[in-house]
Amino acid sequence: MEIENSQPYFFGDIGCWSERTEVHKAACLGQASQLQHLIKSGASVNMVAVDSITPLHEACLRGQAQCVRLLLDAGAQVDARNVDGSTPLCDASSAGSLECVRLLLDYGAKANPALTSRTASPLHEACMGGNSDCVKLLISMGACLEAYDLYYGTPLHVACSQQHTDCVKVLLNAGAKVNATRLHETPLHHAAKSMRPEMIEILVEFGANIHHRDQYDRKPVDYTTPGSPSAACLRFYETTPMSLQQLSRLAVRNNLGTRAMAVIHHLDIPKLLISYLSYQ
Template identity: 60%
Template sequence: MISVQRASSSNFCHIPSKDKHAPNEMEIEATRPSFFGEIGLWAVRTAVHEAAFFGHTLLLRQLIQSGAPVNIVNSDNITPLHDACIQGQIQCVRLLLDAGAQVDIRTVHGSTALCNACAAGSPECAKLLLEYGATANPTLTALTATPLHEACIRGNVDCVQLMIAGGAQLEAFDIHFGTPLHAACMKQHVDCARVLLNAGAKVNAAWFHKMALHFAAKENNVDLIEMLVAFGGNVHATDNRGKKPIDYTRPGSPSALCLEFSERTPLSLQHLCRSTLCKTLGKRMLEVTSKLGLPFGMLSYLTCS
């Protein structure tokens, strides 16, 4: 969902000429006010953006000390903090936040700095943003997903764990990817899906009548299929086309054989107990089971690890 849009060199903040009438690097032309609140001015890409994006910490500190506005936005409403986060520039992120950078400014596409940090796979940046009050569940728009979605789309397990610990909604629904679990399965990130399921994500949540299991089957990912079934995935559920997960597999393929076995084999008592435990405990699953003193094998079975 996150894309880095680079302006042409003609749009960068230029080094001032020796002409006495030329603006210095701190004088940034404003063409029109921001429609996103009093957060700075619309401007071309500035020296602050460039320093933040490329991780030029010393230059960024000098610019800030010289009075450069840290919340200045370009025509896409991208701030220097957005640029620092999409590159995982933790030192620049800290400098900007300490200088008063507003943590939840959104780009024209609806992305926050936390979305960028998760898309970049930088748990360090994401953790710092949360410490400075970043919203874990920004309102979804038609053009962007939540930070948790971004982490799942790109398979950043550490960011997924961090966002869940920070209160991210497991069932947040994005029109392009569905829930975070759908996103993880579409992109075949098994570890992310496991973290979500152990945190209480609903295995049979529907996105346009499709479940995560439909996508795992379509991608022919046996590991995902087995895990989703282990957490109670309904192998008999049909989507809006009347298709079950097995209908998205090639006959005789490992995925098809796995689903055939699941369809004709009644769930065992231990399987039912695990599913019930997951549904009952939800986000508390790992916390509770870790305190029970269970043998390693039993704990691994309960968490599908």
């Protein structure tokens, strides 16, 4: 049986470089029975195309969970890198396929692959797509909350710039640093630029510094339209000090850090206080 459409022209670490193979195509289209047939016929599951994309990348990019399982069972390299440095887990996280993300992690995929100048972490990718369930799963598996990407900053920067409030809440509740900076720009600057008052409120309640200035010496409020709800929200926080109650919550949360959600629910205090400390 002929598997390849063209002669490979370079032998790499995990197979021959070629145009996309029939295995790539089956994985991409979710053709599980065809993929299984190809594997049984001896086709390589680690053949890389000219852009270093493996069949596993293809399946993950399109959320083809059944094909992902078949490839992994057949020995597909779970942390293979494409030409941009992305792993299959990055692609599955970007696609928002919770099932694929879970499968990859179960087969040993690294939640924190080494970052390159051309790729972000799986957590960045999940935040970019607004995939909050994937964000939760990655965090539960140890994904670094402060992974730093040269272009975007931290995952919280990404979630704010892409206006994904659900992801922002998940990251902050997990202990992400609300005042992390990229070129002096904080997540609150992104929320202000996006004109999202509900996101601004969440960030400030978690301790965002409304007076922080970026590389252009501008505060978050300077990026809002005068008279807009976002501007009014920031002006309110600038002129109204936090209550002792809010300050106490911040002190508790800051002290607990990333352990907060695990610890708070075991405290011997009324459920109302637990809900308050959990920002519910």
